[in-house]
Amino acid sequence: MSEDIIQKSNVATPRPTKEGQGRGCVDSYPFYVEPFHVDMTGRMFLGILGNHLLNAAGNHSQRRGWGIGALNETHHTWVLSRLSIELEEMPRQYEHGSIETWVESVIKLFTNRNFAILREDGTAYGYARSIWAMIDMETRRPCDLLNLYDGDILNYVVSEDEKPCPIAGHGRFRFRDPQLVRTIDTHYSDVDINGHINSIKYIEHILDLFPIERFRDQRLQRFEIAYKTESYLGDQLSFYMQEIDENEMDVEVRKNDSEVVCQAKVRFN
Amino acid sequence: MSEDIIQKSNVATPRPTKEGQGRGCVDSYPFYVEPFHVDMTGRMFLGILGNHLLNAAGNHSQRRGWGIGALNETHHTWVLSRLSIELEEMPRQYEHGSIETWVESVIKLFTNRNFAILREDGTAYGYARSIWAMIDMETRRPCDLLNLYDGDILNYVVSEDEKPCPIAGHGRFRFRDPQLVRTIDTHYSDVDINGHINSIKYIEHILDLFPIERFRDQRLQRFEIAYKTESYLGDQLSFYMQEIDENEMDVEVRKNDSEVVCQAKVRFN
Numbered sequence: 001m002s003e004d005i006i007q008k009s010n011v012a013t014p015r016p017t018k019e020g021q022g023r024g025c026v027d028s029y030p031f032y033v034e035p036f037h038v039d040m041t042g043r044m045f046l047g048i049l050g051n052h053l054l055n056a057a058g059n060h061s062q063r064r065g066w067g068i069g070a071l072n073e074t075h076h077t078w079v080l081s082r083l084s085i086e087l088e089e090m091p092r093q094y095e096h097g098s099i100e101t102w103v104e105s106v107i108k109l110f111t112n113r114n115f116a117i118l119r120e121d122g123t124a125y126g127y128a129r130s131i132w133a134m135i136d137m138e139t140r141r142p143c144d145l146l147n148l149y150d151g152d153i154l155n156y157v158v159s160e161d162e163k164p165c166p167i168a169g170h171g172r173f174r175f176r177d178p179q180l181v182r183t184i185d186t187h188y189s190d191v192d193i194n195g196h197i198n199s200i201k202y203i204e205h206i207l208d209l210f211p212i213e214r215f216r217d218q219r220l221q222r223f224e225i226a227y228k229t230e231s232y233l234g235d236q237l238s239f240y241m242q243e244i245d246e247n248e249m250d251v252e253v254r255k256n257d258s259e260v261v262c263q264a265k266v267r268f269n
Numbered sequence: 270m271s272e273d274i275i276q277k278s279n280v281a282t283p284r285p286t287k288e289g290q291g292r293g294c295v296d297s298y299p300f301y302v303e304p305f306h307v308d309m310t311g312r313m314f315l316g317i318l319g320n321h322l323l324n325a326a327g328n329h330s331q332r333r334g335w336g337i338g339a340l341n342e343t344h345h346t347w348v349l350s351r352l353s354i355e356l357e358e359m360p361r362q363y364e365h366g367s368i369e370t371w372v373e374s375v376i377k378l379f380t381n382r383n384f385a386i387l388r389e390d391g392t393a394y395g396y397a398r399s400i401w402a403m404i405d406m407e408t409r410r411p412c413d414l415l416n417l418y419d420g421d422i423l424n425y426v427v428s429e430d431e432k433p434c435p436i437a438g439h440g441r442f443r444f445r446d447p448q449l450v451r452t453i454d455t456h457y458s459d460v461d462i463n464g465h466i467n468s469i470k471y472i473e474h475i476l477d478l479f480p481i482e483r484f485r486d487q488r489l490q491r492f493e494i495a496y497k498t499e500s501y502l503g504d505q506l507s508f509y510m511q512e513i514d515e516n517e518m519d520v521e522v523r524k525n526d527s528e529v530v531c532q533a534k535v536r537f538n
Contacts, residue, residue: 035327036320036469040460040502047458051305058304093462187477188484189316191309193362200305208456212502215457233309233481 025156026102029056033095043090047204056099075137084224086167087126096120102158109142114165127167173263178240196230206264218268225264231255294425295371298325302364312359316473325368344406353493355436356395365389371427378411383434396436442532447509465499475533487537494533500524
Protein backbone atom coordinates (compact mmCIF):
# COMPACT_ATOMS: atom_id res chain seq x y z
CA MET A 1 0.00 0.00 0.00
CA SER A 2 1.54 3.29 -1.05
CA GLU A 3 2.33 6.23 1.13
CA ASP A 4 0.03 8.38 -1.01
CA ILE A 5 -2.97 6.37 0.06
CA ILE A 6 -1.88 6.57 3.65
CA GLN A 7 -1.41 10.31 3.54
CA LYS A 8 -4.98 10.81 2.34
CA SER A 9 -6.22 9.47 5.62
CA ASN A 10 -5.06 12.65 7.29
CA VAL A 11 -7.34 14.82 5.15
CA ALA A 12 -10.68 14.76 6.93
CA THR A 13 -12.08 13.84 10.33
CA PRO A 14 -15.59 12.39 10.22
CA ARG A 15 -17.69 13.22 13.25
CA PRO A 16 -19.24 10.54 15.41
CA THR A 17 -22.89 10.06 14.54
CA LYS A 18 -24.30 7.69 17.14
CA GLU A 19 -24.48 7.29 20.88
CA GLY A 20 -21.60 5.83 22.81
CA GLN A 21 -19.00 8.11 21.32
CA GLY A 22 -16.80 10.65 23.02
CA ARG A 23 -14.68 10.32 26.14
CA GLY A 24 -16.36 6.99 26.94
CA CYS A 25 -14.45 5.56 23.99
CA VAL A 26 -11.05 6.36 25.49
CA ASP A 27 -9.67 3.29 27.24
CA SER A 28 -6.83 3.27 29.73
CA TYR A 29 -4.35 0.40 30.20
CA PRO A 30 -1.87 0.31 33.06
CA PHE A 31 1.78 -0.54 32.57
CA TYR A 32 4.72 -1.13 34.87
CA VAL A 33 8.36 -0.71 33.89
CA GLU A 34 9.99 -4.08 34.57
CA PRO A 35 13.74 -4.42 35.27
CA PHE A 36 14.46 -6.35 32.06
CA HIS A 37 12.56 -3.81 30.01
CA VAL A 38 14.95 -0.91 30.58
CA ASP A 39 18.07 0.08 28.72
CA MET A 40 21.43 0.90 30.25
CA THR A 41 20.18 4.37 31.24
CA GLY A 42 17.29 2.83 33.21
CA ARG A 43 14.70 4.03 30.68
CA MET A 44 12.16 1.72 29.04
CA PHE A 45 13.18 0.37 25.64
CA LEU A 46 11.09 1.96 22.89
CA GLY A 47 10.23 -1.50 21.55
CA ILE A 48 8.67 -2.39 24.90
CA LEU A 49 6.62 0.81 24.84
CA GLY A 50 5.60 0.00 21.26
CA ASN A 51 4.43 -3.42 22.44
CA HIS A 52 2.34 -1.80 25.17
CA LEU A 53 0.78 0.56 22.60
CA LEU A 54 -0.13 -2.32 20.29
CA ASN A 55 -1.61 -4.29 23.19
CA ALA A 56 -3.67 -1.27 24.23
CA ALA A 57 -4.89 -0.91 20.63
CA GLY A 58 -5.77 -4.60 20.45
CA ASN A 59 -7.67 -4.54 23.73
CA HIS A 60 -9.53 -1.36 22.80
CA SER A 61 -10.65 -2.91 19.50
CA GLN A 62 -11.56 -6.19 21.09
CA ARG A 63 -13.79 -4.58 23.71
CA ARG A 64 -15.79 -3.06 20.85
CA GLY A 65 -16.14 -6.19 18.75
CA TRP A 66 -13.35 -5.16 16.38
CA GLY A 67 -10.65 -7.43 17.79
CA ILE A 68 -8.49 -9.76 15.72
CA GLY A 69 -10.46 -12.77 17.00
CA ALA A 70 -13.81 -11.50 15.77
CA LEU A 71 -12.32 -10.21 12.51
CA ASN A 72 -10.61 -13.49 11.69
CA GLU A 73 -14.02 -15.12 11.47
CA THR A 74 -14.79 -12.92 8.48
CA HIS A 75 -11.22 -13.23 7.18
CA HIS A 76 -10.28 -9.68 8.03
CA THR A 77 -7.36 -8.42 10.06
CA TRP A 78 -5.82 -5.14 11.16
CA VAL A 79 -2.51 -4.10 9.65
CA LEU A 80 -0.37 -1.40 11.24
CA SER A 81 0.70 1.10 8.62
CA ARG A 82 2.25 3.98 10.59
CA LEU A 83 3.39 4.56 14.15
CA SER A 84 4.84 7.83 15.46
CA ILE A 85 5.85 8.22 19.09
CA GLU A 86 7.01 11.47 20.67
CA LEU A 87 8.17 11.64 24.25
CA GLU A 88 9.15 14.35 26.67
CA GLU A 89 10.57 11.67 28.92
CA MET A 90 10.78 7.89 28.69
CA PRO A 91 9.28 5.92 31.61
CA ARG A 92 11.92 4.66 34.04
CA GLN A 93 12.47 1.34 35.79
CA TYR A 94 9.82 0.52 38.43
CA GLU A 95 7.52 3.39 37.38
CA HIS A 96 3.82 2.76 36.92
CA GLY A 97 1.94 4.48 34.16
CA SER A 98 -0.97 4.06 31.81
CA ILE A 99 -1.73 4.24 28.14
CA GLU A 100 -4.90 5.90 26.93
CA THR A 101 -6.00 5.05 23.43
CA TRP A 102 -8.80 6.15 21.16
CA VAL A 103 -9.75 6.33 17.48
CA GLU A 104 -9.47 9.89 16.24
CA SER A 105 -10.93 9.37 12.80
CA VAL A 106 -11.91 6.78 10.24
CA ILE A 107 -11.36 7.30 6.56
CA LYS A 108 -12.66 4.64 4.23
CA LEU A 109 -9.54 2.44 4.26
CA PHE A 110 -7.81 3.62 7.41
CA THR A 111 -8.27 4.51 11.05
CA ASN A 112 -6.19 7.05 12.89
CA ARG A 113 -5.63 5.78 16.42
CA ASN A 114 -3.95 7.95 19.04
CA PHE A 115 -2.30 7.25 22.36
CA ALA A 116 -1.40 9.25 25.48
CA ILE A 117 1.39 7.74 27.59
CA LEU A 118 0.73 8.94 31.11
CA ARG A 119 2.54 9.03 34.43
CA GLU A 120 0.84 7.90 37.60
CA ASP A 121 -0.11 11.54 38.34
CA GLY A 122 -1.83 11.86 34.96
CA THR A 123 0.80 14.07 33.31
CA ALA A 124 2.10 12.90 29.97
CA TYR A 125 5.41 11.19 29.21
CA GLY A 126 4.33 11.67 25.60
CA TYR A 127 1.91 10.76 22.86
CA ALA A 128 1.69 8.52 19.84
CA ARG A 129 -0.24 8.39 16.58
CA SER A 130 -0.89 5.36 14.44
CA ILE A 131 -2.64 4.43 11.20
CA TRP A 132 -4.25 1.03 10.69
CA ALA A 133 -5.79 -0.59 7.65
CA MET A 134 -8.28 -3.44 7.68
CA ILE A 135 -7.36 -6.01 5.08
CA ASP A 136 -9.06 -9.03 3.62
CA MET A 137 -6.82 -11.93 4.62
CA GLU A 138 -7.36 -13.73 1.33
CA THR A 139 -6.88 -10.92 -1.17
CA ARG A 140 -4.52 -8.93 1.17
CA ARG A 141 -6.39 -5.83 -0.10
CA PRO A 142 -7.60 -3.05 2.23
CA CYS A 143 -11.35 -3.00 2.99
CA ASP A 144 -13.74 -0.10 3.26
CA LEU A 145 -14.12 0.23 7.02
CA LEU A 146 -17.39 2.12 6.69
CA ASN A 147 -19.00 -0.85 4.92
CA LEU A 148 -18.06 -3.32 7.64
CA TYR A 149 -20.65 -4.01 10.33
CA ASP A 150 -22.85 -1.13 9.08
CA GLY A 151 -20.23 1.51 9.82
CA ASP A 152 -20.24 0.55 13.50
CA ILE A 153 -16.66 1.81 13.86
CA LEU A 154 -17.86 5.42 13.64
CA ASN A 155 -19.48 4.94 17.04
CA TYR A 156 -16.06 4.88 18.60
CA VAL A 157 -14.54 7.98 17.11
CA VAL A 158 -13.32 10.64 19.55
CA SER A 159 -12.59 13.79 17.59
CA GLU A 160 -9.51 15.94 17.99
CA ASP A 161 -11.64 18.64 19.63
CA GLU A 162 -12.76 16.23 22.31
CA LYS A 163 -9.37 14.64 22.92
CA PRO A 164 -6.30 16.30 21.45
CA CYS A 165 -3.06 14.51 20.63
CA PRO A 166 -0.50 17.32 20.77
CA ILE A 167 2.24 15.88 18.55
CA ALA A 168 2.87 16.36 14.84
CA GLY A 169 1.29 13.97 12.34
CA HIS A 170 3.26 11.36 10.42
CA GLY A 171 5.94 12.85 8.22
CA ARG A 172 7.03 12.02 4.71
CA PHE A 173 10.20 10.20 3.81
CA ARG A 174 12.43 11.34 0.98
CA PHE A 175 15.41 9.07 0.56
CA ARG A 176 18.06 10.43 -1.76
CA ASP A 177 21.34 8.65 -1.27
CA PRO A 178 21.05 6.61 1.93
CA GLN A 179 24.10 4.61 2.97
CA LEU A 180 24.02 0.91 3.73
CA VAL A 181 25.01 0.58 7.39
CA ARG A 182 24.11 -3.01 8.34
CA THR A 183 22.74 -6.23 6.91
CA ILE A 184 21.29 -8.92 9.17
CA ASP A 185 19.78 -12.36 8.78
CA THR A 186 16.41 -12.97 10.41
CA HIS A 187 15.90 -15.76 12.90
CA TYR A 188 13.33 -17.59 15.01
CA SER A 189 12.89 -14.80 17.57
CA ASP A 190 12.19 -12.16 14.90
CA VAL A 191 9.02 -13.83 13.66
CA ASP A 192 5.41 -13.52 14.86
CA ILE A 193 2.52 -15.97 14.73
CA ASN A 194 1.79 -14.99 11.13
CA GLY A 195 5.31 -15.88 10.02
CA HIS A 196 6.12 -12.18 9.48
CA ILE A 197 8.99 -10.30 11.00
CA ASN A 198 7.38 -8.80 14.12
CA SER A 199 6.62 -5.03 13.91
CA ILE A 200 8.38 -4.45 17.23
CA LYS A 201 11.55 -6.25 16.15
CA TYR A 202 12.07 -3.71 13.35
CA ILE A 203 12.09 -0.99 16.00
CA GLU A 204 14.75 -2.87 17.99
CA HIS A 205 16.91 -3.53 14.94
CA ILE A 206 16.67 0.11 13.84
CA LEU A 207 17.65 1.50 17.25
CA ASP A 208 20.52 -1.01 17.39
CA LEU A 209 22.09 0.92 14.49
CA PHE A 210 22.91 3.81 16.83
CA PRO A 211 25.91 4.05 19.13
CA ILE A 212 25.21 3.87 22.84
CA GLU A 213 26.25 7.52 23.30
CA ARG A 214 23.04 8.59 21.56
CA PHE A 215 21.02 6.99 24.34
CA ARG A 216 23.40 7.80 27.16
CA ASP A 217 24.17 11.44 26.38
CA GLN A 218 20.99 12.31 24.51
CA ARG A 219 17.40 11.14 24.62
CA LEU A 220 15.20 9.57 22.00
CA GLN A 221 12.64 12.30 21.36
CA ARG A 222 10.62 11.09 18.41
CA PHE A 223 10.43 7.85 16.46
CA GLU A 224 8.35 7.30 13.34
CA ILE A 225 7.94 4.15 11.34
CA ALA A 226 6.05 3.42 8.11
CA TYR A 227 5.43 -0.26 7.41
CA LYS A 228 5.42 -0.86 3.65
CA THR A 229 5.39 -4.58 3.11
CA GLU A 230 5.94 -7.76 5.13
CA SER A 231 9.21 -9.60 5.42
CA TYR A 232 9.53 -13.25 6.41
CA LEU A 233 11.79 -15.60 8.31
CA GLY A 234 14.98 -16.10 6.35
CA ASP A 235 14.77 -12.74 4.58
CA GLN A 236 17.92 -10.72 4.84
CA LEU A 237 17.29 -7.17 6.04
CA SER A 238 19.52 -4.29 4.94
CA PHE A 239 19.48 -0.98 6.78
CA TYR A 240 20.17 2.23 4.86
CA MET A 241 20.67 5.46 6.74
CA GLN A 242 20.41 9.09 5.72
CA GLU A 243 21.28 11.99 8.00
CA ILE A 244 18.73 14.79 8.08
CA ASP A 245 20.71 16.82 10.62
CA GLU A 246 23.05 15.91 13.46
CA ASN A 247 20.17 14.69 15.63
CA GLU A 248 17.79 13.26 13.07
CA MET A 249 18.29 10.22 10.89
CA ASP A 250 16.04 8.43 8.41
CA VAL A 251 16.42 4.68 8.03
CA GLU A 252 15.14 2.55 5.18
CA VAL A 253 14.93 -1.22 5.63
CA ARG A 254 15.02 -3.35 2.49
CA LYS A 255 14.59 -7.10 2.28
CA ASN A 256 16.98 -9.18 0.21
CA ASP A 257 18.40 -5.87 -0.95
CA SER A 258 15.44 -4.96 -3.13
CA GLU A 259 11.94 -4.24 -1.82
CA VAL A 260 11.44 -1.59 0.87
CA VAL A 261 9.99 -3.17 4.03
CA CYS A 262 9.77 -0.11 6.25
CA GLN A 263 11.08 3.40 6.74
CA ALA A 264 11.81 5.12 10.01
CA LYS A 265 12.75 8.52 11.35
CA VAL A 266 14.74 8.72 14.57
CA ARG A 267 15.20 12.03 16.37
CA PHE A 268 17.37 12.58 19.42
CA ASN A 269 17.15 15.80 21.45
CA MET B 270 32.59 -18.52 39.88
CA SER B 271 33.32 -22.09 38.92
CA GLU B 272 30.80 -24.78 38.20
CA ASP B 273 32.27 -26.87 41.00
CA ILE B 274 31.19 -24.32 43.56
CA ILE B 275 27.77 -24.17 42.02
CA GLN B 276 27.35 -27.94 42.02
CA LYS B 277 28.02 -28.08 45.74
CA SER B 278 24.86 -26.15 46.37
CA ASN B 279 22.89 -29.23 45.37
CA VAL B 280 24.42 -31.36 48.08
CA ALA B 281 22.26 -30.65 51.10
CA THR B 282 18.92 -29.07 51.90
CA PRO B 283 18.82 -27.17 55.17
CA ARG B 284 15.49 -27.32 56.95
CA PRO B 285 13.60 -24.18 57.89
CA THR B 286 14.20 -23.31 61.51
CA LYS B 287 11.83 -20.48 62.32
CA GLU B 288 8.19 -19.57 62.00
CA GLY B 289 6.83 -18.24 58.76
CA GLN B 290 8.21 -21.00 56.62
CA GLY B 291 6.34 -23.57 54.55
CA ARG B 292 3.59 -23.06 51.99
CA GLY B 293 3.14 -19.47 53.12
CA CYS B 294 6.45 -18.73 51.48
CA VAL B 295 5.27 -19.78 48.01
CA ASP B 296 4.15 -16.74 46.03
CA SER B 297 2.05 -16.82 42.89
CA TYR B 298 2.30 -14.30 40.03
CA PRO B 299 -0.19 -14.22 37.17
CA PHE B 300 0.86 -13.96 33.52
CA TYR B 301 -0.97 -13.53 30.26
CA VAL B 302 0.37 -14.60 26.87
CA GLU B 303 0.39 -11.44 24.74
CA PRO B 304 0.20 -11.58 20.92
CA PHE B 305 3.71 -10.21 20.39
CA HIS B 306 5.14 -12.68 22.88
CA VAL B 307 4.43 -15.80 20.84
CA ASP B 308 6.47 -17.48 18.14
CA MET B 309 5.24 -18.58 14.74
CA THR B 310 3.62 -21.66 16.29
CA GLY B 311 1.56 -19.48 18.66
CA ARG B 312 3.57 -20.58 21.71
CA MET B 313 5.21 -18.17 24.11
CA PHE B 314 8.88 -17.44 23.41
CA LEU B 315 11.08 -19.04 26.05
CA GLY B 316 12.82 -15.70 26.64
CA ILE B 317 9.48 -14.15 27.59
CA LEU B 318 8.81 -16.99 30.02
CA GLY B 319 12.33 -16.51 31.41
CA ASN B 320 11.54 -12.85 31.96
CA HIS B 321 8.36 -13.77 33.86
CA LEU B 322 10.36 -16.17 36.04
CA LEU B 323 12.94 -13.52 36.87
CA ASN B 324 10.21 -11.01 37.69
CA ALA B 325 8.50 -13.53 39.96
CA ALA B 326 11.83 -14.17 41.69
CA GLY B 327 12.45 -10.45 42.10
CA ASN B 328 9.00 -9.82 43.55
CA HIS B 329 9.22 -12.78 45.91
CA SER B 330 12.57 -11.54 47.26
CA GLN B 331 11.38 -7.98 47.52
CA ARG B 332 8.30 -8.89 49.57
CA ARG B 333 10.64 -10.48 52.11
CA GLY B 334 13.12 -7.62 52.34
CA TRP B 335 15.64 -9.35 50.07
CA GLY B 336 14.91 -7.33 46.92
CA ILE B 337 17.55 -5.64 44.81
CA GLY B 338 16.51 -2.23 46.15
CA ALA B 339 17.11 -3.16 49.80
CA LEU B 340 20.30 -5.06 48.98
CA ASN B 341 21.80 -2.21 47.00
CA GLU B 342 21.84 -0.14 50.18
CA THR B 343 24.37 -2.55 51.64
CA HIS B 344 26.11 -2.94 48.24
CA HIS B 345 24.87 -6.45 47.66
CA THR B 346 23.04 -7.84 44.67
CA TRP B 347 21.65 -11.14 43.41
CA VAL B 348 23.39 -12.84 40.49
CA LEU B 349 21.68 -15.58 38.52
CA SER B 350 24.01 -18.53 38.12
CA ARG B 351 21.84 -21.34 36.71
CA LEU B 352 18.38 -21.59 35.17
CA SER B 353 16.79 -24.86 33.98
CA ILE B 354 13.29 -24.91 32.54
CA GLU B 355 11.40 -28.06 31.59
CA LEU B 356 7.98 -27.93 29.98
CA GLU B 357 5.33 -30.42 29.04
CA GLU B 358 3.69 -27.71 27.00
CA MET B 359 4.49 -24.08 26.31
CA PRO B 360 1.73 -21.54 27.13
CA ARG B 361 -0.15 -20.38 24.04
CA GLN B 362 -1.34 -16.98 22.84
CA TYR B 363 -4.12 -15.43 24.97
CA GLU B 364 -3.77 -18.04 27.73
CA HIS B 365 -3.68 -16.94 31.37
CA GLY B 366 -1.43 -18.73 33.81
CA SER B 367 0.59 -18.17 36.94
CA ILE B 368 4.09 -18.71 38.22
CA GLU B 369 4.64 -20.04 41.71
CA THR B 370 8.08 -19.50 43.17
CA TRP B 371 9.80 -20.48 46.37
CA VAL B 372 13.28 -20.99 47.83
CA GLU B 373 14.01 -24.68 48.20
CA SER B 374 17.30 -24.41 50.03
CA VAL B 375 20.08 -22.06 51.02
CA ILE B 376 23.67 -23.16 51.07
CA LYS B 377 26.19 -20.65 52.32
CA LEU B 378 26.86 -18.92 48.99
CA PHE B 379 23.81 -19.92 46.99
CA THR B 380 20.06 -20.25 47.06
CA ASN B 381 18.11 -22.82 45.07
CA ARG B 382 14.90 -21.18 43.87
CA ASN B 383 12.21 -23.21 42.13
CA PHE B 384 9.24 -22.33 39.97
CA ALA B 385 6.00 -24.02 38.90
CA ILE B 386 4.48 -22.68 35.68
CA LEU B 387 0.76 -23.31 35.99
CA ARG B 388 -2.30 -23.23 33.76
CA GLU B 389 -5.47 -21.45 34.86
CA ASP B 390 -6.83 -24.79 36.16
CA GLY B 391 -3.75 -25.28 38.35
CA THR B 392 -2.16 -28.07 36.29
CA ALA B 393 1.47 -27.53 35.31
CA TYR B 394 2.86 -26.44 31.97
CA GLY B 395 6.19 -27.23 33.56
CA TYR B 396 8.74 -26.34 36.22
CA ALA B 397 12.02 -24.50 36.55
CA ARG B 398 15.00 -24.52 38.88
CA SER B 399 17.47 -21.71 39.43
CA ILE B 400 20.57 -20.98 41.48
CA TRP B 401 21.40 -17.49 42.71
CA ALA B 402 24.43 -16.07 44.44
CA MET B 403 24.52 -12.92 46.51
CA ILE B 404 27.57 -10.85 45.65
CA ASP B 405 29.23 -7.85 47.16
CA MET B 406 28.97 -5.18 44.46
CA GLU B 407 32.40 -3.76 45.25
CA THR B 408 34.48 -6.92 45.46
CA ARG B 409 32.18 -8.91 43.07
CA ARG B 410 32.74 -11.86 45.46
CA PRO B 411 29.91 -14.10 46.68
CA CYS B 412 28.69 -13.50 50.25
CA ASP B 413 27.72 -15.97 52.92
CA LEU B 414 23.92 -15.74 52.83
CA LEU B 415 23.60 -17.18 56.33
CA ASN B 416 25.57 -14.28 57.78
CA LEU B 417 23.37 -11.64 56.17
CA TYR B 418 20.51 -10.23 58.24
CA ASP B 419 21.07 -12.88 60.95
CA GLY B 420 20.26 -15.77 58.63
CA ASP B 421 16.78 -14.33 57.98
CA ILE B 422 16.69 -16.03 54.58
CA LEU B 423 16.23 -19.43 56.25
CA ASN B 424 12.76 -18.29 57.31
CA TYR B 425 11.65 -18.51 53.71
CA VAL B 426 12.83 -21.98 52.82
CA VAL B 427 10.19 -24.43 51.62
CA SER B 428 11.74 -27.90 51.58
CA GLU B 429 11.39 -30.40 48.79
CA ASP B 430 9.13 -32.54 50.99
CA GLU B 431 6.72 -29.66 51.41
CA LYS B 432 6.76 -28.48 47.80
CA PRO B 433 8.33 -30.75 45.19
CA CYS B 434 9.78 -29.56 41.89
CA PRO B 435 9.53 -32.68 39.71
CA ILE B 436 12.26 -31.96 37.15
CA ALA B 437 15.90 -32.98 37.10
CA GLY B 438 18.52 -30.76 38.69
CA HIS B 439 21.02 -28.74 36.70
CA GLY B 440 23.29 -30.88 34.55
CA ARG B 441 26.98 -30.69 33.87
CA PHE B 442 28.52 -29.48 30.65
CA ARG B 443 31.39 -31.31 29.00
CA PHE B 444 32.51 -29.56 25.85
CA ARG B 445 34.91 -31.59 23.74
CA ASP B 446 35.06 -30.24 20.23
CA PRO B 447 32.18 -27.79 19.80
CA GLN B 448 31.82 -26.14 16.38
CA LEU B 449 31.60 -22.39 15.88
CA VAL B 450 28.17 -21.75 14.36
CA ARG B 451 27.67 -17.99 14.65
CA THR B 452 29.39 -14.79 15.78
CA ILE B 453 27.40 -11.65 16.54
CA ASP B 454 28.10 -8.12 17.63
CA THR B 455 26.19 -6.80 20.64
CA HIS B 456 24.08 -3.69 20.43
CA TYR B 457 21.98 -1.23 22.41
CA SER B 458 18.99 -3.57 22.85
CA ASP B 459 21.16 -6.39 24.27
CA VAL B 460 22.23 -4.44 27.32
CA ASP B 461 20.59 -4.07 30.73
CA ILE B 462 20.73 -1.26 33.28
CA ASN B 463 24.05 -2.56 34.63
CA GLY B 464 25.67 -2.36 31.21
CA HIS B 465 25.77 -6.17 30.96
CA ILE B 466 24.32 -8.24 28.17
CA ASN B 467 20.85 -9.08 29.51
CA SER B 468 20.40 -12.69 30.79
CA ILE B 469 17.27 -13.08 28.69
CA LYS B 470 18.99 -11.93 25.49
CA TYR B 471 21.42 -14.86 25.69
CA ILE B 472 18.41 -17.20 25.65
CA GLU B 473 17.06 -15.47 22.53
CA HIS B 474 20.41 -15.54 20.73
CA ILE B 475 20.93 -19.23 21.60
CA LEU B 476 17.49 -20.29 20.34
CA ASP B 477 18.08 -18.23 17.18
CA LEU B 478 20.82 -20.73 16.29
CA PHE B 479 18.20 -23.40 15.53
CA PRO B 480 16.26 -23.77 12.28
CA ILE B 481 12.55 -23.02 12.43
CA GLU B 482 11.68 -26.70 11.83
CA ARG B 483 12.85 -27.50 15.35
CA PHE B 484 10.12 -25.26 16.75
CA ARG B 485 7.50 -26.06 14.12
CA ASP B 486 7.82 -29.84 13.96
CA GLN B 487 9.15 -30.46 17.45
CA ARG B 488 8.81 -28.76 20.80
CA LEU B 489 11.35 -27.24 23.13
CA GLN B 490 11.26 -29.62 26.08
CA ARG B 491 14.10 -28.51 28.31
CA PHE B 492 16.47 -25.56 28.36
CA GLU B 493 19.37 -25.10 30.77
CA ILE B 494 21.74 -22.21 31.04
CA ALA B 495 24.78 -21.65 33.25
CA TYR B 496 25.96 -18.05 33.49
CA LYS B 497 29.74 -17.94 33.93
CA THR B 498 30.80 -14.34 33.55
CA GLU B 499 29.36 -11.06 32.33
CA SER B 500 29.74 -9.68 28.83
CA TYR B 501 29.35 -6.03 27.91
CA LEU B 502 28.09 -3.81 25.12
CA GLY B 503 30.46 -4.05 22.20
CA ASP B 504 31.69 -7.54 23.08
CA GLN B 505 31.51 -9.95 20.21
CA LEU B 506 29.74 -13.18 21.13
CA SER B 507 30.66 -16.47 19.46
CA PHE B 508 28.36 -19.47 19.68
CA TYR B 509 29.85 -22.97 19.68
CA MET B 510 27.58 -25.97 19.34
CA GLN B 511 28.03 -29.63 20.22
CA GLU B 512 25.46 -32.30 19.41
CA ILE B 513 24.67 -34.69 22.28
CA ASP B 514 22.12 -36.63 20.23
CA GLU B 515 19.75 -35.72 17.43
CA ASN B 516 17.44 -33.80 19.81
CA GLU B 517 19.89 -32.38 22.30
CA MET B 518 22.54 -29.76 21.72
CA ASP B 519 24.94 -27.99 24.03
CA VAL B 520 25.92 -24.41 23.24
CA GLU B 521 28.87 -22.50 24.62
CA VAL B 522 28.99 -18.71 24.28
CA ARG B 523 32.38 -17.05 24.34
CA LYS B 524 33.12 -13.33 24.32
CA ASN B 525 35.73 -11.92 21.98
CA ASP B 526 36.56 -15.53 21.19
CA SER B 527 38.20 -16.27 24.51
CA GLU B 528 36.39 -16.28 27.85
CA VAL B 529 33.28 -18.47 28.31
CA VAL B 530 30.25 -16.29 29.10
CA CYS B 531 27.58 -18.97 29.40
CA GLN B 532 26.75 -22.55 28.49
CA ALA B 533 23.36 -23.92 27.54
CA LYS B 534 21.68 -27.23 26.87
CA VAL B 535 18.71 -27.28 24.50
CA ARG B 536 16.53 -30.37 24.23
CA PHE B 537 13.70 -30.82 21.75
CA ASN B 538 11.22 -33.68 22.12
